[in-house]
Amino acid sequence: MDAFMQAAFDEALKGYEAGGVPIGSVIVHQGKIIGRGHNQRMQNGSPILHGEMAALEDAGRQSASVYRDSVIYTTLSPCSMCAGAIELYGFPKVVVGENRNFLGQEQRLRDAGVEVSVLQDQQCIELMARFIREHPEVWNEDIGE
Amino acid sequence: MDAFMQAAFDEALKGYEAGGVPIGSVIVHQGKIIGRGHNQRMQNGSPILHGEMAALEDAGRQSASVYRDSVIYTTLSPCSMCAGAIELYGFPKVVVGENRNFLGQEQRLRDAGVEVSVLQDQQCIELMARFIREHPEVWNEDIGE
Numbered sequence: 001m002d003a004f005m006q007a008a009f010d011e012a013l014k015g016y017e018a019g020g021v022p023i024g025s026v027i028v029h030q031g032k033i034i035g036r037g038h039n040q041r042m043q044n045g046s047p048i049l050h051g052e053m054a055a056l057e058d059a060g061r062q063s064a065s066v067y068r069d070s071v072i073y074t075t076l077s078p079c080s081m082c083a084g085a086i087e088l089y090g091f092p093k094v095v096v097g098e099n100r101n102f103l104g105q106e107q108r109l110r111d112a113g114v115e116v117s118v119l120q121d122q123q124c125i126e127l128m129a130r131f132i133r134e135h136p137e138v139w140n141e142d143i144g145e
Numbered sequence: 146m147d148a149f150m151q152a153a154f155d156e157a158l159k160g161y162e163a164g165g166v167p168i169g170s171v172i173v174h175q176g177k178i179i180g181r182g183h184n185q186r187m188q189n190g191s192p193i194l195h196g197e198m199a200a201l202e203d204a205g206r207q208s209a210s211v212y213r214d215s216v217i218y219t220t221l222s223p224c225s226m227c228a229g230a231i232e233l234y235g236f237p238k239v240v241v242g243e244n245r246n247f248l249g250q251e252q253r254l255r256d257a258g259v260e261v262s263v264l265q266d267q268q269c270i271e272l273m274a275r276f277i278r279e280h281p282e283v284w285n286e287d288i289g290e
Contacts, residue, residue, distance in 0.1 A: 084229025
């Protein structure tokens, strides 16, 4: 697995082991991870800290020039909130672990000029599928269903 | 001013008085405020706690049925991140204080079936304009520019 996707997956796994929604993300600026995080719905009762949002929060305040020279990695296809955040800050590229368990707003990102690369990584697919099987109600809540 | 927009404006003012970006929001479920907040970029170094996101976080975990029976009030037109969150959780309606200082993704929300009502409230317009005049660099950072 790509080293940065591995780091995002490690975040997802940390989330799963803590009883949370196993979606992780890292933000990479010029080859270095500047933010990382995972979904905090279960652990912190947060409806906004999806994986990507947690990584953004961890990276803290950054200028537009940093985001525009960064890549965001996420284990699962980004929902409308996370896609909107990626669009707001002008990331040129998103690397997605998989979109089999959930297809987010990849097309909208592409329409906005963002490069979207989907790895269909087996580890990401299996961990997410396992969580959805074990906690369908939490998963539905996480995607507003 | 509408009482709920007044509550959102009070949040914005609280933010301004703390040296922050003056955008506030409340979430109203069946006539009762269940979440309120304001932008936390300056106060907490947060790139994700825009007004609407802070109100969502304050409301905490809610089922889809609650969001779908709620209205979100925000003093300023929602950016792509906040519009994406509104879309994710299925709010049927957004009441916007003003869109003169910043026109967010209202059209996208309408296309997604969300009712968007814009009040063009003078207090909201003036407070936001004042902040942008005083801190243009923070404002640009807040909208990824």
